[in-house]
Amino acid sequence: MATFKDFRNDVKPNWCPGCGDFSVQAAIQRAAANLGLEPHELAVISGIGCSGRISGYIHSYGFHGTHGRVLPLAQGVKMANRDLTVIAAGGDGDGFAIGMGHTVHAIRRNIDITYIVMDNQIYGLTKGQTSPRSAAGFQTKSTPHGSIEPALSPLEIALSAGATFVAQGFSSDLKELTSLIEEGVKHKGFALINVFSPCVTYNKVNTYEWFKERLIKVSDIEGYDPSDREMAMQTVMKYDGLVTGIIYQNKEQKSYQELVPGYSEAPLAEAELKMSKEKFAELVAEFM
């Protein structure tokens, strides 16, 4: 049985010391081991940005694609091999700015993959510009007078787009984050896990302390029921999105793969590429 150490490689991340992404890396490694996976059974697909480098820092299959397109790439991988565990990962710019169109449609499509967003409310790799997650008034190099656009709420968007699994974690709580990833992978469908992963270099507002003072766990809210979509939406709005845990899960909805007519039970990558001459003749006859 593989342990979390088996998911480590010898590449030294180029993240700044103290970056929240280290915890996400560790949480993925621990969750993979806890789930009983072997390194070759996992594919980590990532976007572009500081966070996008994560696929290179885990001993598993990894594909570091183009900016904003992590979800199309990851969905293609899963459609080709439904036996692989596919984790997509990227930043808030990747998922909620350039890739927002894909995020919403991946959510409603509900292919069985897990999507982890390392949300630091800023563009780090390009050295500090505003992100769609930056709050109104937030000062950056690209918003020297403060952002005049409001931050978007990924949890509200996910819930309204028909998400079947929505969770939120925080880099300081490795235990909770690991468990959220495990639950996300086990979920039969698309799992969105937004992670507050502070940028210690360019974001001096949304710091570890800032989150610690504000975040509450949904499990601490009396009577919270993650299968209740309306309650989930109300709670997210009430706490301005500053909640962690499994916010919503629909265990009834079938995943995309279970609904595709005729879709192979075995990995499509193993499909027979030839057909019988009779089958070909049958296809040709339709054009006669």
Added chain:
Amino acid sequence: MIEQLSWKVGGQQGEGIESTGEIFSTALNRLGYYLYGYRHFSSRIKGGHTNNKIRVSTKPVRAVADDLDILVAFDQETIDFNFHELHSGGIVMADAKFNPVIPEGKGVALYAVPFTDIATQLGNPLMKNMVAIGATSAVLDLDAAVFESVVVDTFGRKGAQVVEKNMEAIRAGAQYMKEQLDGSTKTMKLAKADGKRRMFMIGNDAIALGAIAGGARFMAAYPITPASEIMEYLIKKLPDFGGAVIQTEDEIAACTMAIGANYAGVRAFTASAGPGLSLMAEAIGLAGMTETPLVVVDTQRGGPSTGLPTKQEQSDLLAMIYGTHGEIPKIVMAPSTVEEAFYDMAEAFNLAEEYQCPVIFLSDLQLSLGKQTVEPLDYDRIEIRRGKLMNGELPPLPDKDNFKRYEITPDGVSPRVLPGTKYGIHHVTGVEHAETGRPSETAANRRAQMEKRMRKLEHIHFPTPVHKQLRHEEPDLLLVGFLSTRGAIEEAMERLEQDGVKVNHAHIRLLHPFPVDDVRPLVEKAKRVVVVEQNATGQLANLLKMNVGHADKIASVLKFDGNPFLPGDVYTKCKELLAQWPPLKISAMM
């Protein structure tokens, strides 16, 4: 008796013009005639002039006819728009309902036939199309019964009564027209066809069938004219093979999803037209950099921007060869017939895996949507070759080492393993990388990996990179084209030969890497070269000049008004160019 007929039906979009042409031509195809159809349509569902021009012949035909024998008109606009195509002795059959008029003095006969009235009397005015087919059959001296099997196939699911009503409409149209035909109009009796049952399909059908035959089991695509039929066919058929099609949110997702699926081991592709290909440019670069197999179909239409979405053009060529930032190995191929579209599409998946790079499969609207008779397709010719894809178990690697997915090899192609394989773990990234896939920016590694990628296509094996028709050792003229212009060029060639001009023809099927060794001798031996293509800037001519030189003897015949080349266009413009050679202007625009 005639060997060939050109027939056109026209009216307002949405009133069944397409199905009229479909039923007429399918029936004739079943009799063993060779058909070639071209639809004129607009980017709207209802309204606007549309027509379907169909050529019927006892021999194979691959071009739209220059003129017209019979025009069936459901409105006056159809006559006004198309009358100039009719030759002396031609016939217009028009719905009496709109009191049709034709210009005088051309020797064309007008028959006002009560298409709508006859159909209405039989119970449904929509059957006016069937009445028109019946009237046509009278002119052709064909028994109305030849349409029965097609009518059964078309309306059978609506019940026997609907089938019978439609047949009745055909017979009534035939009867009415027979009574009108007097000695002054000759019937156009077609010489008997060979009676062989052949396929009748559009290029997109052949591309889609070729994809499945070539082992494609996943497709991601976004609807667009003129590519959507490919996706629609796979949506219907892939469930039989365990595969799936995803209609994505945009073309970026479509292309990227196909890359993800190919990476994980499925033969996957996408199909689109110019606007979609523009969006895919970055993803195609990713496939090139990560050496992931990928097949992308580009059914060219009128550009730029939204351009002429339902019209013929060949103006994406250079964008397809060069359209991604940076430099990647890439194959750009272009079949010259529907049969080739089938075989080449299957082969595209082999090339993508053997060379581990993107393959752009070019088509154009005329090839993709023109419906034509197709010679039998031989499934035994289809091979599945997966290149250096590793099968079976791999030996263990030293602790935590990556598999060398980007190993430097003499031919530039590295062994490839699929995710899920034990001891095959490696990294894939669009960042420059070392042999293990891990990022590396050292100058030595950059040179080594860049040279490795570029080396892959130095000795590409492509069975027939050029379709050649070489009749002369030293021709007066070499005609060069690609894709659907083949038929028009071949017919123009015959006419030029009759005028005493010695003509050879080269149709380029592999556009990148350019088949220099195949093409150069043809250009060297010709006195003059004329490149026939459907764009305004002579993209293929420029590619030819860049690769084989001889710019001083290369001229262009260009057409970019949205309509396909007619054989007469090519013939006339070549005559003009030859008369004033060396050309004052480098091109002869249509």
